[in-house]
Amino acid sequence: MLNTLIVGASGYAGAELVSYVNRHPHMDHKPL
Known part of the structure; x- marks a missing residue:
């Protein structure tokens, strides 16, 4: 990930x- x-x-x-990014299977969005 x-x-x-x-x-x-x-x-x-x-x-x-x-x-x-939210739909991508290998990416995760991290909020600030």
Whole structure:
């Protein structure tokens, strides 16, 4: 599992990136 941290995900592109990471089987989004 690859933990990810996305900085500046307030816009549309950031929201899409968070959505992609959440659906990916080998990635996990860690909130700040």
